[in-house]
Amino acid sequence: MSALLTSTVGSFPKPDYLLRARTRASKGDLSPDGLRALEEKATEDWLAFQEQIGLDVLVDGEQYRGDMATYFAENLEGTEISGLVRSYGNRYYKKPILVGELRRRGPISVDWFRFAQARTRKPVKGMITGPYTMMDWAFDEHYGSREAAAMAFAKLLHEEARDLEAAGAKIIQIDEPALATRHDELPLVVKSVGVVAKGLDAKTILHTCYGNYLEIFPYFNRLPVDQLLLEMSNSGLDLLERFRQDPLKKQLSLGVVDVHSHVIETEAQVRGRIEQALEVFHPQKLWISPDCGLKTRSVEEAQGKMRAMVAATQAVKKAHGIL
């Protein structure tokens, strides 16, 4: 693959018609098939948008997911879903509760992966919420041990990754936003992600965000994946200096737009961030991405940020003669 590929983290905002439909469906005023048709339309529209602006590696946009952890949990045996819990600001999610032994009823995300990949010739990422995050973001009323719960998730998420691979996924992303939550548990992150990624032929990416990277730095090279996708624009690119001293032995996908700001970055701003990263990373080792999922932005903001990101990347590639 060529250098400086552009991609995104996974989620996009849901259009208003889909938000309204989800509310209707939750009240029983819209059938599951009716909702599914609208989720498919929104997914197709986002795929078309990604193609149109020239992103290299696509995602399905997660139009069918509420929360990234809840989506997987509600498709497993051994879970219940709690009431709403606040994340920050006016953002809430329904948190899984582990009430029994975790078991997969069947593939969870494979159907939507197939749907998306069938609509583009570009690679679509298979997206898994990682075992450590699944554990950390659940109330555990069953296992009584954080390690036991994380490893139970790891086992069944490995099956999910295998199924994605069998369905044609060439790239599998494991989202671990909770990675930096408890530094004493970083060995558990490495161990449980290792179980998910073991023996996969697909390229593996681990995404994390909003942690104190300098404190967890020694673990970056130990994470058993091919690429790290890190939120970096929000943390002022401080981490680049650290990478200069201690090189990352895998690819980096560099987060260049802030997903928590309404302000759309200019092409020049994003370009500056990429240029800074190129002082430390060889272009072959660098992908370009937003900091995190864009689902909290409006459709217009998300599209504006992605456009700025792709335009800036293309300008940098031209300036450096990168094909």
Next chain:
Amino acid sequence: MVHTTVVGHYPRIGDTYEEQKLRRAIARLDKGEIREAELKEAEREVVRDVLREQADAGIDLVTDGQITWYDSQSRVAGGLRGIEVNGLVRYFNTNTYYRQPVVKSPVSWKGPVLVDDWLFATEHSRVPVKAVVTGPVTLAALAKDEHYGTREALAGAFAEALASEVEALAKAGAADIQVDEPILARDAETLKSVRETLPRLNAAKGKARLTLFTYFGDVAKVYPDLLRLEVDSIGLDLVEGSKTWDRVAKVGSDKPLVLGVVDARNTKAEDPAALAERVRGLRHRVDLEASSLSPSNGLEFLPRAKAREKLAILAKAATLVGGGS
């Protein structure tokens, strides 16, 4: 009879339409459909609901649920001179985020930050309301310092500013003021800084009772040192900080304690009788009549319905402790 209290925040929305008015109001404000005054009214309605829920559950000393707080750091530090509020950072080991205060210039108090909220809550509560202030050492540890150069110097400056806030709260009539220093459970080395800053707050409290609360882990190593701090009572997370429980049982306390015995971070329901039995085990070492039971930390990490269940468990356990002593 042991008393009951809570630690700080409370779920601001629940799962019913009626319980989601604040969420709707914030969304409408973001879209420009309502003004700040209408948001303020929605917040105040929720504060009244939260006060009622706590009193209905039988809690003796409540808070306003920190309904107007975006988070524990920016709400307090953002009201001080010298601070700008920046992007989101993960809050300790939780799946929540705070807007990080950035220290740009000397920190000082420019006027009451929390007094109006406390006055409103007191006016609308059937039971006494305590004021809660984020502690200077935690604020210093979680802020981004672009001015002072050392965390200790910044903590000292925060303490100076917060002393004025404590004084203003006490003058407004707050009889119970709690200073939260969760950083102590994360980093026992911060004890030194807490020891240096707390006397400044204690000197400003007037007739109020000052409680130091620490949560998100154990303080077993420094527990005897906490008992010697210049403060009226100590609040402890005895769930994540279960190691502290053993120290309390062994060392005891000559200060009243707030015993955070109900898990505020897990939905699993405790058995009130078992909790009461364990608390009664402390009765020869701790003055239980002067002490209180509480959740292990604020209740906002739970869904609203589960928070109510936890309050009921707490009240029941307290009754059972009292019943058999």
